[in-house]
Amino acid sequence: MLYEINEKIIRLEREGREIIKFNLGDPDQQTPVEIIEAAFEAMKKGKTKYASAAGEARLREALAEIHGVNADNIVITPGSKWAVFAAMYLLLNKGDNVVIPSPHWTAYDLVAKSLGVNVKLIKTRFESNWEVDVEDLKGLINGRTRLIILNNPNNPTSKVMNEKVVEKIVNVANERGIKVLSDEVYADISFVKTKSLIEYEGEHIVVRSFSKTFAMTGWRIGYAITDKALADKIIKLNQITFTNVPVFIQEAALKALELRHQIVKAMRECYQKRADLANKILSDTKLKFTKPEAPFYVFPKSNGLNSEMFALRLLDKGVAVVPGTSFGDYIEHFRISLTAPDNEIELGLKVIAEAFK
Amino acid sequence: MLYEINEKIIRLEREGREIIKFNLGDPDQQTPVEIIEAAFEAMKKGKTKYASAAGEARLREALAEIHGVNADNIVITPGSKWAVFAAMYLLLNKGDNVVIPSPHWTAYDLVAKSLGVNVKLIKTRFESNWEVDVEDLKGLINGRTRLIILNNPNNPTSKVMNEKVVEKIVNVANERGIKVLSDEVYADISFVKTKSLIEYEGEHIVVRSFSKTFAMTGWRIGYAITDKALADKIIKLNQITFTNVPVFIQEAALKALELRHQIVKAMRECYQKRADLANKILSDTKLKFTKPEAPFYVFPKSNGLNSEMFALRLLDKGVAVVPGTSFGDYIEHFRISLTAPDNEIELGLKVIAEAFK
Numbered sequence: 001m002l003y004e005i006n007e008k009i010i011r012l013e014r015e016g017r018e019i020i021k022f023n024l025g026d027p028d029q030q031t032p033v034e035i036i037e038a039a040f041e042a043m044k045k046g047k048t049k050y051a052s053a054a055g056e057a058r059l060r061e062a063l064a065e066i067h068g069v070n071a072d073n074i075v076i077t078p079g080s081k082w083a084v085f086a087a088m089y090l091l092l093n094k095g096d097n098v099v100i101p102s103p104h105w106t107a108y109d110l111v112a113k114s115l116g117v118n119v120k121l122i123k124t125r126f127e128s129n130w131e132v133d134v135e136d137l138k139g140l141i142n143g144r145t146r147l148i149i150l151n152n153p154n155n156p157t158s159k160v161m162n163e164k165v166v167e168k169i170v171n172v173a174n175e176r177g178i179k180v181l182s183d184e185v186y187a188d189i190s191f192v193k194t195k196s197l198i199e200y201e202g203e204h205i206v207v208r209s210f211s212k213t214f215a216m217t218g219w220r221i222g223y224a225i226t227d228k229a230l231a232d233k234i235i236k237l238n239q240i241t242f243t244n245v246p247v248f249i250q251e252a253a254l255k256a257l258e259l260r261h262q263i264v265k266a267m268r269e270c271y272q273k274r275a276d277l278a279n280k281i282l283s284d285t286k287l288k289f290t291k292p293e294a295p296f297y298v299f300p301k302s303n304g305l306n307s308e309m310f311a312l313r314l315l316d317k318g319v320a321v322v323p324g325t326s327f328g329d330y331i332e333h334f335r336i337s338l339t340a341p342d343n344e345i346e347l348g349l350k351v352i353a354e355a356f357k
Numbered sequence: 358m359l360y361e362i363n364e365k366i367i368r369l370e371r372e373g374r375e376i377i378k379f380n381l382g383d384p385d386q387q388t389p390v391e392i393i394e395a396a397f398e399a400m401k402k403g404k405t406k407y408a409s410a411a412g413e414a415r416l417r418e419a420l421a422e423i424h425g426v427n428a429d430n431i432v433i434t435p436g437s438k439w440a441v442f443a444a445m446y447l448l449l450n451k452g453d454n455v456v457i458p459s460p461h462w463t464a465y466d467l468v469a470k471s472l473g474v475n476v477k478l479i480k481t482r483f484e485s486n487w488e489v490d491v492e493d494l495k496g497l498i499n500g501r502t503r504l505i506i507l508n509n510p511n512n513p514t515s516k517v518m519n520e521k522v523v524e525k526i527v528n529v530a531n532e533r534g535i536k537v538l539s540d541e542v543y544a545d546i547s548f549v550k551t552k553s554l555i556e557y558e559g560e561h562i563v564v565r566s567f568s569k570t571f572a573m574t575g576w577r578i579g580y581a582i583t584d585k586a587l588a589d590k591i592i593k594l595n596q597i598t599f600t601n602v603p604v605f606i607q608e609a610a611l612k613a614l615e616l617r618h619q620i621v622k623a624m625r626e627c628y629q630k631r632a633d634l635a636n637k638i639l640s641d642t643k644l645k646f647t648k649p650e651a652p653f654y655v656f657p658k659s660n661g662l663n664s665e666m667f668a669l670r671l672l673d674k675g676v677a678v679v680p681g682t683s684f685g686d687y688i689e690h691f692r693i694s695l696t697a698p699d700n701e702i703e704l705g706l707k708v709i710a711e712a713f714k
Contacts, residue, residue, distance in 0.1 A: 024407075031405045040397040048388045049575040050381075078435060078577075078599040085598045094451075110597045218406040218603055240467045241442045242435040242599065246575055249603070 001308050002326055008315050020348035022336045023320040025155065025296065029215040029270070032263055038255035042248035049247070053238035054231075055223070056250045062257050063223060067198055067206075073225055075234045076245050076253075080185050080209035080222030085111050086234045087181050087205050087224065088147065092117045097145040101132045102328035103299065105155050105183070120145070121328060126288060126301050130159040134168045141172070147179050153186040153194060153294030156327050156335040158275075160293040163195050174202040179230075181205040185222070188213040188260075189268045190294035191275065203227040212295065214256040214263055221245055221253050271295035274338040274345050281349040285356035298336045299324070302356055307334040310355070319351045358665050359683055365672050377705035379693045380677040382512065382653065386572040386627070389620055395612035399605035406604070410595035411588075412580070413607045419614050420580060424555055424563075430582055432591045433602050433610075437542050437566035437579035442468050443591045444538050444562050444581065445504065449474045454502040458489045459685035460656065462512050462540070477502070478685060483645060483658050487516040491525045498529070504536050510543040510551060510651035513684050513692040515632075517650040520552050531559040536587075538562040542579070545570040545617075546625045547651035548632065560584040569652065571613040571620055578602055578610050628652035631695040631702050638706040642713035655693045656681070659713055664691040667712070676708045 009019055054060065055076025064071040077083040084107065092098060094116035100108055102121040112119045120140040124130045137148070148169060152161040173180045182197035184206055197206050209222035224234055238244065256263065275292040282289060287300035307323035311334060314321060322337070324330030336352065338345060366376055411417065412433025421428040434440040441464065449455060451473035457465055459478040469476045477497040481487045494505070505526060509518040530537045539554035541563055554563050566579035581591055595601065613620065632649040639646060644657035664680035668691060671678060679694070681687030693709065695702060 026407045030403050031400070033401075036397070036400045036405075039400065040393070043388070043393045043396065044390075046387050047575070048393075048573065050383045051575055081597070082599050107597055110593075114594065114597060216405065218404070218408055218601070218605075220599055220601070220603055236467075237471065240438070240464055240471060242439050242577055244575070244577070246577055246603075246606070248575075 001323055005311055005315065005320065005322070008312065009320055012315060018318060019315065020319045020340050020344045020351070022338070022340060022348055023322050024337055024339055026217045027212065027215045027296070027339050028341045029267070031215050031219070032256070032259065034259060035214065035216065035252045035255050039248045039252035042251035047247040047251060051244040051247045053244050054235045055245065056247060059250045059254050062254060066257070067196070067225055069198065069225055072228045073231055075224045075226070075231050075238070076250060077222050077224060077234070077238070078220040078242055078245050079211065080183065080207045081107055083205075083207040083222055083224035083234070084108065084149075084181065084183060086237050087226075087230070088112065088115060088117065090230065090233050090237060091179055092146050095144060097142060098147045098149060099137060099140050099145055100149045103154070103156050103324065103330050103333070104328055105151055106326055108149050123329060126290065126333070130154065130157050130290060131162060132165050132169065134165065134172065137169060138172060141176060141178070145176070145178055147181060148173055149181045149183065150197070151183040153190050155186065156297045156299040156322075157290060158186070158292035158294045158297045158299070159290055160190060160192055160194050166195070166197070167200060170197070170200040170202055170204070173204070179204055181207060183207045185209040185212055186294045188264055189271060191268065191272050192293045194294075198225055203230070205230065210253050210256055213260075213267065215267070216252075216256065219249050219252065221249050271338065274342070277346060278336065278338060278349055281346070281353050285353045287356050296338050298338070299333050300336070301333045303332060305332045305334075307331055310334060314352070314355065317351050319348045321352070358680055362668055362672065362677065362679070365669065366677055369672060375675060376672065377676045377697050377701045377708070379695070379697060379705055380679050381694055381696055383574045384569065384572045384653070384696050385698045386624070388572050388576070389613075389616065391616060392571060392573065392609045392613050396605045396609035399608035404604040404608060408601040408604045410601050411592045412602065413604060416607045416611050419611060423614070424553070424582055426555065426582055429585045430588055432581045432583070432588050432595070433607060434579050434581060434591070434595070435577040435599055435602050436568065437540065437564045438464055440562075440564040440579055440581035440591070441465065441506075441538065441540060443594050444564075444587070445469065445472060445474065447587065447590050447594060448536055449503050452501060454499060455504045455506060456494060456497050456502055457506045460511070460513050460681065460687050460690070461685055462508055463683060465506050480686060483647065483690070487511065487514050487647060488519060489522050489526065491522065491529065494526060495529060498533060498535070502533070502535055504538060505530055506538045506540065507554070508540045510547050512543070513654045513656040513679070514647060515543070515649035515651045515654045515656070516647055517547060517549055517551050523552070523554070524557060527554070527557040527559055527561070530561070536561055538564060540564045542566040542569055543651045545621055546628060548625065548629050549650045551651075555582055560587070562587065567610050567613055570617075570624065572624070573609075573613065576606050576609065578606050628695065631699070634703060635693065635695060635706055638703070638710050642710045644713050653695045655695070656690050657693070658690045660689060662689045662691075664688055667691060671709070671712065674708050676705045678709070
């Protein structure tokens with residue numbers, strides 16, 4: 001379905017139509033110039049050689065300090081997606097199960113499929129404030145369950161998980177010897193305080209990224225935080241796959257960390273403003289949605305909607321969204337990504353609102 | 358063993374000793390400044406976003422033209438190593454076999470081990486000019502053989518394969534429905550003409566890189582050339598693992614291609630000079646070796662040598678080499694990598710020669 005929508009976008013743009021793209025998880029902002037310059041300086045200094053598959057010591061130490069762990073617990077990866085893949089590749093065997101609350105990012109499914117692993121989805125609902133029912137979770141766990149994947153804050157709902165629910169999930173996992181992977185790539189710029197999985201009991205995996213926080217999506221740099229044993233396995237996998245994230249990119253990431261207070265503040269404010277605007281405009285419609293607690297998404301529902309057909313029709317009005325079916329069994333929902341330039345956001349939201357007056 | 362050697366290098370350097378490093382496959386040269394500037398320009402132009410998992414169309418087209426294939430047959434990867442991993446991941450199931458002429462790059466072994474795949478080595482010998490015996494190959498193939506990996510020119514021997522032997526291997530593979538992966542990362546700067554596997558019959562895989570040719574090891578960019586069906590599978594794997602090679606790195610690679618005639622000429626001349634010097638100095642010793650036909654390595658043999666003990670002892674004289682056991686069953690051999698700065702090459706070679714007078 002996404003393919004059909006993307007093809008239609010390409011066709012319309014070729015015809016000269018301007019499309020407001022609420023379909024991408026890629027910020028419209030440019031990478032801050034100081035970060036770009038740090039990469040250039042590093043290249044000129046010859047930081048263009050093979051390097052550690054774990055990541056540069058200085059970057060690992062800086063991240064360790066931020067997260068209150070040891071540098072040994074940090075592995076630098078080409079995007080958080082690699083950290084997810086690596087953990088799944090290393091922890092799961094063909095025929096094993098992974099349990100994932102839905103709606104969920106499609107990449108988890110695709111990795112599982114590639115590894116021959118079964119995905120058991122815990123359906124969460126707008127009507128229950130997207131909360132995970134821990135009894136549902138328990139019912140899905142069996143002898144071949146090796147991993148639970150949480151995405152907190154969540155794509156596509158922009159909902160931050162209830163800490164008590166996370167604690168219960170972690171307890172279930174700890175009791176049964178199952179690892180939890182918490183994908184927290186939206187946490188740094190969340191509108192509300194989030195508690196990282198690092199702060200809970202047990203040896204689990206946290207996945208973070210520079211992509212969303214610093215508008216560095218295409219730089220491909222993220223990291224895993226985990227126990228030393230799994231960290232070492234990921235490092236060994238890095239050695240036999242991509243070797244290392246370019247050192248000049250790691251130097252750019254170090255510069256990003258140095259400037260993080262100002263960049264994060266600006267980024268969060270920008271997305272909070274957009275989310276407030278979306279709240280305001282969409283509240284005046286028949287759409288039902290939970291208020292975003294983090295960037296970038298709103299995931300509204302309209303009873304009886306066929307969001308696949310809706311997404312195609314909406315394109316004719318110049319706005320691209322993603323149907324809810326791309327995130328699980330959510331045909332009545334669609335995802336709006338507030339990553340278009342500011343001047344397009346209001347316009348695009350009004351076109352959507354018009355359809356649900 | 359490599360670990361022991363690397364630890365000893367670190368210890369000696371901490372003590373203030375200077376070590377001539379003939380143990381690395383990483384050129385001493387810096388990435389040409391025009392390439393660095395192309396990356397910087399691209400970053401400033403905002404080429405820092407998510408992009409195609411196949412690679413940028415312009416780069417794929419430029420490479421397709423160079424190799425006489427279609428852009429559809431090219432997939433850009435984070436180093437040639439990823440292309441090797443991806444092909445092995447996609448073609449091999451647990452319990453399958455891969456056949457590899459030895460001496461060989463250890464990464465092939467490690468990937469196979471990670472995938473639960475059995476490696477069958479074809480032993481080649483200095484005494485037979487490192488040629489692959491096709492009868493040996495046939496004897497190793499069984500019903501679970503899915504892949505043959507060639508490394509041409511070879512690391513560590515710097516030997517270019519005899520074209521007739523390659524043709525025979527390809528014929529065997531084609532008859533039995535086995536794919537051949539040809540790792541050709543040293544081909545562009547080879548001293549003698551090499552014939553790429555692309556030019557043979559059948560649907561196989563060629564793996565190339567910008568690393569050695571343009572002194573871009575740490576940039577992590579290479580590519581696979583293969584049939585569209587496998588290319589599409591690699592692209593899908595890229596999508597769920599690292600997403601894309603940063604576009605600014607691909608722009609740097611495009612600049613490298615633009616300047617390739619002059620860069621390749623200079624690079625080849627530099628390594629030819631070093632290889633000639635190594636020939637000259639080592640010919641005056643008891644060491645036996647085939648004349649390098651490509652960068653960067655010499656793989657000499659001394660009858661009865663324990664190269665692991667030798668490599669450790671040589672370190673005390675300030676020179677690092679890799680014992681032959683790192684490339685298979687070659688205890689009497691060691692690998693000299695002519696990637697140290699020019700002023701260290703003669704000095705280091707003389708220290709080695711002294712040991713075999």
